[in-house]
Amino acid sequence: MRINVLTIFPEMFASPLDHSIIGRARQRRLLEVRISDIRDFTTDRHRVVDDSPYGGGAGMVLKPDPLVAALEAIQAGAAQRAPVILMSPQGERLEHRRLAALAGEHEVSILCGHYEGIDERVVEQWVDLEVSIGDYVTTGGELPAMVLIDALARLLPGVVGKEESVVQDSFFSTIFDYPHYTRPQCFRGHEVPSVLLSGNHEAIRRWRRKQALKKTRQQRPELLAQAELTEEDVKLLAELDAEGA
Numbered sequence: 001m002r003i004n005v006l007t008i009f010p011e012m013f014a015s016p017l018d019h020s021i022i023g024r025a026r027q028r029r030l031l032e033v034r035i036s037d038i039r040d041f042t043t044d045r046h047r048v049v050d051d052s053p054y055g056g057g058a059g060m061v062l063k064p065d066p067l068v069a070a071l072e073a074i075q076a077g078a079a080q081r082a083p084v085i086l087m088s089p090q091g092e093r094l095e096h097r098r099l100a101a102l103a104g105e106h107e108v109s110i111l112c113g114h115y116e117g118i119d120e121r122v123v124e125q126w127v128d129l130e131v132s133i134g135d136y137v138t139t140g141g142e143l144p145a146m147v148l149i150d151a152l153a154r155l156l157p158g159v160v161g162k163e164e165s166v167v168q169d170s171f172f173s174t175i176f177d178y179p180h181y182t183r184p185q186c187f188r189g190h191e192v193p194s195v196l197l198s199g200n201h202e203a204i205r206r207w208r209r210k211q212a213l214k215k216t217r218q219q220r221p222e223l224l225a226q227a228e229l230t231e232e233d234v235k236l237l238a239e240l241d242a243e244g245a
């Protein structure tokens with residue numbers, strides 16, 4: 001997959017996408033990330049990318065010209081136009097479902113806003129999808145873009161070693177992942193749950209599902225309401241009720 005990133009701070013992407021799973025995916029050509037500096041598409045000698053807002057008000061707005069010139073440069077010669085994603089608090093909340101859909105794309109372009117945002121004509125004419133990573137405001141679209149790239153890359157075939165660990169992920173099935181433990185068996189007086197030391201794989205599977213349901217219900221009951229629960233899940237939830245959990 002190819003991901004084009006348009007930003008006025010290309011240096012911010014220097015390191016975060018060079019390590020661990022994402023770094024390896026890029027080395028193995030499972031993922032290509034191309035960073036474009038929007039400033040390279042300005043035509044004035046001061047390489048100006050922003051201007052004051054029409055109608056007055058605080059802050060600056062990213063100008064349409066260099067943004068569109070950068071987008072057109074990326075799309076020039078491309079067989080088909082790659083969907084353009086704008087990272088913005090006004091976008092749809094980023095969820096697993098959308099990431100899974102994007103993982104099926106051959107190429108996407110991500111536009112990183114900054115300051116008060118970008119000229120709305122670019123949003124209307126050139127943006128296919130606005131995405132928000134959450135109901136708060138960041139200083140720029142760069143970190144949100146990295147979050148999207150990281151979470152998306154994990155869903156690309158071959159990027160995460162054991163497919164299993166993607167499938168059992170939280171949100172893959174709208175139920176949270178189960179709690180994880182590793183050595184030492186006793187840490188500062190806190191023991192690992194004995195079932196995990198039992199070697200009884202059926203009991204372990206069942207305990208993990210029960211814990212996943214318990215935490216999902218505690219933290220995000222709306223997710224449980226959306227989930228396709230098995231008969232066993234219903235039994236486990238009843239047990240949790242009986243245990244007052």
Ligand code: 4FV
Pocket residue numbers: 087088089113114115116117118131132133134135136137138139140141144
């Ligand atoms: C954001 C978000 C976000 C808004 C003004 C950048 C900032 C500045 N992007 N999810 N939440 N963007 O706050 O994606 O341009």
